[in-house]
Amino acid sequence: MMRRVLVTGASTPLGRGVVDRLGGRVDVETVVGVDRHGGVLRATGTSGRPPAEAGRTPTLGELVDSLGVDTIVHAEMCPSRSGAPTTDQPDVISTLQVAAAASGRPGPVRTLVAVSSTEVYPASARAPTWRREDEGLRPLAESAAALALEAEDLLRDVAQQQPHISVGILRLADLAGPAVVSGLSSLLGGVAVPLVPGYDPPVQFLHPDDAVRAIEHAVALELAGTFNVAGDGVVRWRDAARMTGRPTMPIIAPFEPLNAVLRTFRVPTVPNALIDVLRFGRCADAGALASTGFSPQHSTEECVRAVAHGSRARSTK
């Protein structure tokens, strides 16, 4: 059966990669990429045109129905990675729209693959070194982790209420590559690499290409359940800093109120959630996804080298 795929977050590098990748598959007839505001950005091989009603853009549900979409890739969910909570909660709202598009009366959707992040595992001294999908998570109030978990729960509800839809949730490790950097990996690309004195935690990255491949894998196999996705191996934060060839900068006072003041003066700060990562690390056990037949092509160390290389290339331009 030829598949018709709708991709949210198509204006992000990850979403663009997914649209391109899925568009190249022989079993995919149509790929429609939509951005945050519901605008259709990319459409390959569309047979039916999206309804262009005057005055308003169609809702995701209307798009899904009019195009006969059987697969939704929710690539927009991936949090901002700043570690700080955002007031407009874009991840949760967009996920609500996806959940709405997939549920309700029996529609054409059979497969839903959503992008979450390993940020749902707050770094702490008490937590297991390797985080697994079945870990009982009690999110901290008002955190990016809590919002990501809330968004995941919305989709798990879809899986429960619509048994004919297979819902796969991919918790991506921090993306790090030549161009895409986010959260933790962006700390490697600045003027100096921050570190917390006395700590040298193991960290983990995922290459954006592998993120796209993992999403394709989940779409192709119609994976159901929650899966960690990460590059092989871990890197010590100090080693990562060394590989970038940049100086390190110790963080002395990780106080959020102080950070808020600094941010108002546009001084870059490291949010508390990331400071805990710089103390205790965050490693996800990607064994469950591996057992479905997926293996990343880039190790964590290669990701760090890619960030180092990419940011050097940019700065010499």
Add this chain to the structure above:
Amino acid sequence: MTATADVDPWGRSVRTRRLVRRVTAPVYRGWFRAEVHGLDRIPSQGGALLVANHAGALPVDAPLLMHGIESATGRPVYGLHHWMLREAPWLGTFLARNGGVVANPGNAHRLLAEDGQLVLVFPEGTKGTMKSYSQRYVLQRFGRGGFIDVAMRAGVPVVPIAVTGTEEAMPTLFTVPLGDQVRVPVTVNAVLFGPVGGLIPFPVKIEAHVLEPVRFDVPPDLETYSRRLVADGAAEVRARLQDELDRLVVARSRAVVG
């Protein structure tokens, strides 16, 4: 490769361990005259949960056991410790480099079942190290028996190890509460030699006796293990350890000199 490439994902460094063992060796032999008996009872391969009694305000049992077993068997030993130690800067990193891992079921299971390592645990936890000298060689509560559940799930034997001498190395007179969470032990060492000199344990003879491994007749990787099985297992390990401690303490002719 990079400078700390010999650090494994748990944070243990082969190089640091080698260095620390070199420093520990004279202390092990000269200061404590430490001996580990029954080393052949420690499996030469595969995971095993080493369970020992815990004593002394600054417990020397962990580093001495790890040193003795690693030196004799050539196998790395990972020691489970309280998560609060990981929060302390430098100390947490130092412990990790030496095979220290935060004690929780997830970490223990992975070390035992997937990595097939030797894991040392003190089920008494801080109740062992914070008890007063009058309670010496009396095993405290074994937590909630979680270590038995972990061993069953991983399908590995529990190897009890009875350690003597450690209670006399740094006897606690009483503890002073510092806030809600922390209690500070007042030791004989500290009374005699002050807060800094008090950090040095007395040069008592320390002996460890490895007991016959306890194997559980249950399949690994079950969803749950009955509370009865776990409780009975914990009670059995605890009783064996207590019996051996009672026997050893009576048998010691000259308790601390040796």
